[in-house]
Amino acid sequence: MSDRAYPIVIGRHCLPRLGRLLKSLAAVRRIVIVSAPPVYRRYGRAILASLNASGFEARVVTVPDGERAKSLRWLSYLYDRLVEARCDRDVTVIALGGGVIGDLAGFAASTYLRGVRVVQVPTTLVAQVDASIGGKTAVNHPNGKNLIGTFHQPALVLADVAVLRTLPTRDLVGGLAEVVKYGVIADPALFQYLERHAPRLLACDLAALERIVVRSAAIKADVVGRDEREGGLRRILNYGHTLGHAVETVTGYRRVHHGEAIAIGMAFAARLGVRLGLCGWNLVERQDGLLRRIGLPARLPQGISTSGLMSSMAHDKKVRGGRLHFVLPRRVGAVVVRAVDTAEVRRALTAFAADRPG
Amino acid sequence: MSDRAYPIVIGRHCLPRLGRLLKSLAAVRRIVIVSAPPVYRRYGRAILASLNASGFEARVVTVPDGERAKSLRWLSYLYDRLVEARCDRDVTVIALGGGVIGDLAGFAASTYLRGVRVVQVPTTLVAQVDASIGGKTAVNHPNGKNLIGTFHQPALVLADVAVLRTLPTRDLVGGLAEVVKYGVIADPALFQYLERHAPRLLACDLAALERIVVRSAAIKADVVGRDEREGGLRRILNYGHTLGHAVETVTGYRRVHHGEAIAIGMAFAARLGVRLGLCGWNLVERQDGLLRRIGLPARLPQGISTSGLMSSMAHDKKVRGGRLHFVLPRRVGAVVVRAVDTAEVRRALTAFAADRPG
Numbered sequence: 001m002s003d004r005a006y007p008i009v010i011g012r013h014c015l016p017r018l019g020r021l022l023k024s025l026a027a028v029r030r031i032v033i034v035s036a037p038p039v040y041r042r043y044g045r046a047i048l049a050s051l052n053a054s055g056f057e058a059r060v061v062t063v064p065d066g067e068r069a070k071s072l073r074w075l076s077y078l079y080d081r082l083v084e085a086r087c088d089r090d091v092t093v094i095a096l097g098g099g100v101i102g103d104l105a106g107f108a109a110s111t112y113l114r115g116v117r118v119v120q121v122p123t124t125l126v127a128q129v130d131a132s133i134g135g136k137t138a139v140n141h142p143n144g145k146n147l148i149g150t151f152h153q154p155a156l157v158l159a160d161v162a163v164l165r166t167l168p169t170r171d172l173v174g175g176l177a178e179v180v181k182y183g184v185i186a187d188p189a190l191f192q193y194l195e196r197h198a199p200r201l202l203a204c205d206l207a208a209l210e211r212i213v214v215r216s217a218a219i220k221a222d223v224v225g226r227d228e229r230e231g232g233l234r235r236i237l238n239y240g241h242t243l244g245h246a247v248e249t250v251t252g253y254r255r256v257h258h259g260e261a262i263a264i265g266m267a268f269a270a271r272l273g274v275r276l277g278l279c280g281w282n283l284v285e286r287q288d289g290l291l292r293r294i295g296l297p298a299r300l301p302q303g304i305s306t307s308g309l310m311s312s313m314a315h316d317k318k319v320r321g322g323r324l325h326f327v328l329p330r331r332v333g334a335v336v337v338r339a340v341d342t343a344e345v346r347r348a349l350t351a352f353a354a355d356r357p358g
Numbered sequence: 359m360s361d362r363a364y365p366i367v368i369g370r371h372c373l374p375r376l377g378r379l380l381k382s383l384a385a386v387r388r389i390v391i392v393s394a395p396p397v398y399r400r401y402g403r404a405i406l407a408s409l410n411a412s413g414f415e416a417r418v419v420t421v422p423d424g425e426r427a428k429s430l431r432w433l434s435y436l437y438d439r440l441v442e443a444r445c446d447r448d449v450t451v452i453a454l455g456g457g458v459i460g461d462l463a464g465f466a467a468s469t470y471l472r473g474v475r476v477v478q479v480p481t482t483l484v485a486q487v488d489a490s491i492g493g494k495t496a497v498n499h500p501n502g503k504n505l506i507g508t509f510h511q512p513a514l515v516l517a518d519v520a521v522l523r524t525l526p527t528r529d530l531v532g533g534l535a536e537v538v539k540y541g542v543i544a545d546p547a548l549f550q551y552l553e554r555h556a557p558r559l560l561a562c563d564l565a566a567l568e569r570i571v572v573r574s575a576a577i578k579a580d581v582v583g584r585d586e587r588e589g590g591l592r593r594i595l596n597y598g599h600t601l602g603h604a605v606e607t608v609t610g611y612r613r614v615h616h617g618e619a620i621a622i623g624m625a626f627a628a629r630l631g632v633r634l635g636l637c638g639w640n641l642v643e644r645q646d647g648l649l650r651r652i653g654l655p656a657r658l659p660q661g662i663s664t665s666g667l668m669s670s671m672a673h674d675k676k677v678r679g680g681r682l683h684f685v686l687p688r689r690v691g692a693v694v695v696r697a698v699d700t701a702e703v704r705r706a707l708t709a710f711a712a713d714r715p716g
Contacts, residue, residue, distance in 0.1 A: 072437075076430050083501045086673065111469070114494065114507040136472065143441045149472040150508060315444060 008133060008157040008221060010214050012206045015046050015160045018094075018121065019054030025155055028092050028117075031058035032082060034105035035096040036065040039123050042166060047096060047121070058094070059085055063104065067253060070104050070140045072148070078108040092117045092155070098124035099131035103149070106137030110152030120154045124167060125175025125209075126259060128159040129182070129216035134224035134234075144315075145245070145253070159217070161209040169202070173295045174259025176201065177240075179212050180290060181266060182219045185236045188333035190215050191290070198293045235337050239327040240265035243349075246312035250304055256297075263296035272348045273328040278336065283329055299356045306349045310342070366491060366515040366579060368572050370564045373404050373518045376452075376479065377412030383513055386450050386475075389416035390440060392463035393454040394423040397481050400524060405454060405479070416452070417443055421462065425611060428462050428498045430506070436466040450475045450513070456482035457489035461507070464495030468510030478512045482525060483533025483567075484617060486517040487540070487574035492582035492592075502673075503603070503611070517575070519567040527560070531653045532617025534559065535598070537570050538648060539624060540577045543594045546691035548573050549648070556651045593695050597685040598623035601707075604670035608662055614655075621654035630706045631686040636694065641687055657714040664707045668700070 009021060022028045031051060035044065040062055051058050061081045063069040082091065095105035095118060102120050109118035120132035138149030164172060176194070183191030190212065194201070200208040220237070227233040244265030247256055256264070270287050273279040288298040313324055323339040330336060367379060380386045389409060393402065398420055409416050419439045421427040440449065453463035453476060460478050467476035478490035496507030522530060534552070541549030551570065552559070558566040578595070585591040602623030605614055614622070628645050631637040646656040671682055681697040688694060 072430065072434050079430075079499055079506055083499055083505060107469075111465075111506050111508055113505060114496070114509060138472070141437055141441055147441060147471060148437055148469050150469055151472060 005225075006153060006155055006157065008159070008217050010128070010159045010161065010210060010217060012210055013160060013162045014158065015043060015121070015163070016050045018047060018119075018158055019050040019052070019056060021156060021158060022051070022056060022092070022119070023054050025092075025117075027090060028056065029090040030085070030087055031056050031092050031094060032085065032087060033058050033060045033094045033096055034078065034101060034108070035060065035062050036069065036098075036101055037062050038065055039097045039101070043096065043123065043163065047094075063101070067100055067140070070100050070138065070145075072139060072141075074104060075108055075139050078104065079112060082108070082112050087112070087116070089113050089116055092119060094119045094121055095132075096121045096123065097127070098122065099127045102127055102131050103136070103138045103146070106135075106152055106154070107139055107148075107150060110137050110150040115152065117155045118152065120157045122157070122159050123163045125164055125172055125213070126178055128161070128164075128213050129175060130178045130220060130237075132157050132159065133217055133220045134237075145248070157217075159213060161206055161213055164209055165204045165206075169295075170257060172202070172204070174257045176294045177259035177263045177266075177291075177296050179216050180287070180294070180296075181237075181239050181262065182216045184266065184287065184329055184332055185239050185327070185335045186219045186223070186333060187215065188331075190219075191332050195290050195293070198290070202295070232337075235325070236327050236335050238325075239329075239335055240269055242313060242324065242326050243268045243309065246309045247300070247304065249312045250308045251301075256301065260297050263291050263298060264300060267291065267298040268349070268352050269326055270329055271352055272326060272340065272345070273330070275344070275348050276328065276338070276340070278338075279329050279331060283331060286332065287329075300353050302356065304353075306346065306353050309349060310346055313345070314342075363583075364511060364513055364515065366517070366575050368486070368517045368519065368568060368575060370568055371518060371520045372516065373401060373479070373521070374408045376405060376516055377408040377410070377414060379514060379516060380409070380414060380450070380477070381412050383450075383475075385448060386414065387448040388443070388445055389414050389450050389452060390443065390445060391416050391418045391452045391454055392436065392459060392466070393418065393420050394427065394456075394459055395420050396423055397455045397459070401454065401481065401521065405452075421459070425458055425498070428458050428496065428503075430497060430499075432462060433466055433497050436462070437470060440466070440470050445470070445474070447471050447474055450477060452477045452479055453490075454479045454481065455485070456480065457485045460485055460489050461494070461496045461504070464493075464510055464512070465497055465506075465508060468495050468508040473510065475513045476510065478515045480515070480517050481521045483522055483530055483571070484536055486519070486522075486571050487533060488536045488578060490515045490517065491575055491578045492595075503606070515575075517571055519564055519571055522567055523562045523564075527653075528615060529617075530560070530562070532615045534652045535617035535621045535624075535649075535654050537574050538645070538652070538654075539595075539597050539620065540574045542624065542645065542687055542690055543597050543685070543693045544577045544581070544691060545573065546689075548577075549690045553648055553651070556648070560652070590695075593683070594685050594693050596683075597687075597693055598627055600671060600682065600684050601626045601667065604667045605658070605662065607670045608666045609659075614659065618655050621649050621656060622658060625649065625656040626707070626710050627684055628687055629710055630684060630698065630703070631688070633702070633706050634686065634696070634698070636696075637687050637689060641689060644690065645687075658711050660714065662711075664704065664711050667707060668704055671703070672700075
């Protein structure tokens, strides 16, 4: 993996360092920035100024904001722009935006001329702690999210936590769900930090944000560095995602945001862990408590049927050989991956659904 | 690279072994065969019988015959069929056909769920000796061939030289151009074998075909095994391709077939090598002689302007930093990669064009 190591630069107000950082990479020449209009309006000028100050010129390509840009259609649009600009293998693609931009631009970069360099500049919390690190790229298929994708490591990740101040609260809160996940799967100290400093984080205290982004990115990089292609260890990153993805699917990716769905999935996974004798009820309570303090749900919302969730999980790509795979906690900081009987999952889910708020 | 080693099975009448070979791979379950109608009509029944005899069931997806299938549109069609069949990560895609099918099915397999297994069953000579080995996949962009692609090694390659008997002569001859290439870049004995046995090969003698396919596949596998991603050594496989691709581009990929274009490209590269003092004129004559014996061109056809070729080469992805890269022979069996001055290339090309048949 050493040949695929790459710098992850995290800081406060560090966006203007982009130009100098690119100069430290070998032979950066032509640059194409891929972004969405709201992000580009906010940070485009600063990014261009930084690039120009280091002697780079860049083209900008924007795609629509939101999940709909992660389509074969907009992918094709990006290819057209790269071809039009006569980009050769020396081109560097900069993904400036949230997870959608990172996934789309990353996929385009991984397949244009069989792979050109991509630099991730994530501007949401979830992209900074999760999506921008690890090399997963994807576009959606009408029948499912991320069905088409590649593994393509970035040459550099630059995460400026100061940009998080402009995020809608709901997006910040959603990103914190992934940070809770890192605490449960790998780091009791991070979990405790979240318990103690939730208010500072929700108030966008930059020192606190920087601390959790650094720690989360380090965990993610460590896990994927030891298992790039999801053969084993990497699957622990799916904690909360088995049910979480199903919740997103049955609600059409609108009503429940990704982080919220993951929070619900973690709340469920902990309960499933108790049922299977892997952990104690105290873990459920402690995790529920933290999720609530952050403003995340720990129960299924009304109007979602357990049968819909079961059938969505059955079609999820985390199914192997027809059994349902779950990441289950043993304690805060340690999880295991288990194939769980469908009947057992259904019983646990029915109990979980019965417990939802009126 | 050892984790990416894969068996390349070459034989006469070995198609019926496919089922048993798949059983030797770990955990093959669902199978999707991607093919084109003419190929599938001829070999589909035998393939299915072989799979069924080993207890496998398979779906079949056909795409139009020819280069036009290598498009984002038909790629999207393949994704739809994979999703429709609810294929999960256990699916094995079998590419049954020539280079177009191998490239398209390989690209789909490399990106569906971020990569599923592909088995290459090449049915043309050029696919057997070149396209099926080495993991390059691609689709075309309206502005250029293979502009979008990945590296994705097959799990198995099964090449039955008996299927070559049904090829149009022009396709067989075109495939032999790649075999000549292997001789020049790596194997004087193979080159000599071609000189001696051209008539047997053109008559589809299976023993002779098997011999050159085995030797060519071994050379290709050896080169890409030592350099999967074209950083250095792999570029020698582009012998004849710098001008060859330009010839294909300016003739719209119709009038001059790929193998013919490569033959013209090799004839030119040898002359450029003489100009640069890398080899003697005797190499030009010997290579021209072999190309003619096989029925391949060693001169530019009428109606192609040198300026069109120059500008096409300038936009080719083999350009790095604006200079033209050529693979040039030192002697039969040894080549070097050189960045050549554009002015020098133009002079050589003008002389080459002046020498064409009336």
